[in-house]
Amino acid sequence: MRRISFRRLALFGLGATLVAVGSMAHMRLKHSTNGNLLFWSNPGNISIVSSSVGSDNISDGSCETALRNAIDAWNDAAGSTGYLAENTSAAAQARTDWQSYDLHQIWFDEDGSSGYFPGSSSIVAITPIWFYSDGRIADADVIFNGKNHNFTTKGAANRFDIQDVATHELGHLLGLDHSGWAGASMYPYVSSSVILHRSLGLDDVHGMRAAYPSGSFASISGTVRRTADSSPVAGAHVVVRDSQGRTAGAALAGSTGAFTLRGLDAGQYDLYAAPLEGPMSAANLGAGWTVQTDFELSDHGSLTLAAGESRSIGNVFVASDVTISLGQNNDRYPLRCPSSQTSVHLARGTGLSPGSTLSASDPTLVVTPSTWSNSLVSFSVTVPGGAAPGHVDLIATNPSGDRSVLVAGLEITPPDPTVALVSPNQADLAGGTLVTITGTNFNPGCRVVVGSEIYEDGAVSGCTWVDSTTITLTTQSSQPGISDVVVIDSSGVEGRKSAAFQVVATPQLTLVFPAVGSMSGWTRVVLSGQNFVDGVVVRIDGVVQAGVSVPSTQKIEFWTSPSSTGLKVIEVENPGGFTATSQFSFVAAADPNIVQVTPASGTAKGGDGVTLTGTNFTAQTEVVFAADQNTGQGGVLAGNITFIDSSTLSFTTPAVGAGMSTLMVRNPGTGQIDLLSSGFNFQAEDTGGGGGGCASIVPSQPPAARDILGTLLWFAALAFLVRGPKRIALAPIRAKDR
Ligand SMILES: [Zn+2]
16 A cells, blocks of 8 residues: 655745745645645535634624635635635534644634744744645645734724635635735735735636636746846746736746746736746745846737637746846735725835836826835825726836836725615514615625625625615524624725624513412523523513523523512513513412422332422422423323421322433412422432432532432532522532532
């Protein structure tokens, strides 16, 4: 059998100090020694899981939503079969064994336990990849450095945008390396609050097409050579622009100067070669690459490609080196240029001498430099209204005519959307409410995020873009709560209306147990129904009840307050004002009350004699085993129930099967009850001692306590622990128990 060796590749991404391993040619990662490109053998179904823990900076569930949007960005890449299939099962999201090959997880390392962020690390996130020698990826995970950095989903200052960072790291997970485009998602640096890596650039899309093509695309191949002596140039950045002057494709030449630029659509292109010496440089590439930068930005000219055409263009000649260079990695790229606006920017570099000129590759943009200071140029960019989103090169030309290009340094975006009105602003958690969002600068292809739900324009269960000021959607079922309403443009820019929508729960009350209690209060009542949420208020006859807890959306527990006798209205009110009602009766008689069960265990086959002590028993009091503790329904009557006095009953146990059973007393005249949830232990075999079940109930209990207290008090104490304030007088028993 062939032995397979794994190698581990750590991509240190998005930090101020970077160690990137791999290559950039066609944006693919590759095996660092044998050169095999890394790939998923099942690209159409790459499992990905967001850890349920999320980021400790985010408490409203929007972390998972942001990660899902990042996943969608890659899944929406046109012309690729690559697909990240998110597994949202609770079991998968709860896993912590991220190193397992069958789990590809996105998680936040808050305490350094991953080992990737020692000390004070500038790494924002990392994507370790495990792969076979043939390049097949076995496992990859995205780890955010929550130990050293803070994250946001709402544009908070000095925090990194989760969706932005996740989009970049997922590109690595898919097998892509860093991009030479300053505006691509795979550009190796990020600043806090930057969100433009959320949307893929064409170079990112072409990387997916190269790795996992769906259909065939045009390509251009050739060899970069120096004009002076025809010697090949290794590692030249070969780029094409489309007929609108937009940056449209790229490749990195190999050591022989040969390049193949893949993933192109049909169309007219202008091709040029430029040194990789700007903000993205050889420092961002792995070992084994030769990147020569001793040449000037050189145009090759225009060509027109048919769909799927493979064009060989021979030699691309480049001129000798110049001293001007535009763009450095301490700039903040991409430079966002909203349409119909004038924005102000700066770019660092060398040789940016006064008297130089600055231009954009898209001639409809007006670039106006204001200051040249050799190491820096400040300038404004005016973009016409309605300009399409995309990337534009920025070119500096010094007074001698020498040039440098910042590839894809400008990102044209629409203006920020604004959300003015959400109507209605409230809906039931079941979903199905038609909501209209009114605002400005809405564009087709947008998505709306409301709480944990994402509504994508045109998608099944998505939203509908109506016009630039109107979006409609029908709510999905979702968790109750108040959420921002966020409209995210396909370019990544967003508009947000804070706390604009509330998902409310209309409670349903199906059963009150017991439905009767003493007028003196302290009856423990369980309400069964649907859509109960934390913060619910319970009233009887208008009186707010005490000790309300909501163990689940189907259950409320509380203790009655004293009241006058009679039939009363019981009302539950969820936050948001939605209510449900039923009835509860108060009677003058005191509730029956179990204090001790002697013995508290017996055989599963029944027939054991038991004595109950307590208060307020009557000659009609029934004793029921194994009734449902939330409803009182079901169960089996004890045999030979004998009323000795109001504080003592004796009976024989029925056969209800092995295990812990509820024990209920019920006064049939009024319906008043008392119930111990762990009232009696039916044992499969009579062990004689009766204490065998204890350890499995409270395993931390020291054996000595059982020896001292004996079986009877043991169970009484346990029941007390479960039940709460009603039996507060018995507290010393529990204290001794410890
Ligand atoms: Zn990276």
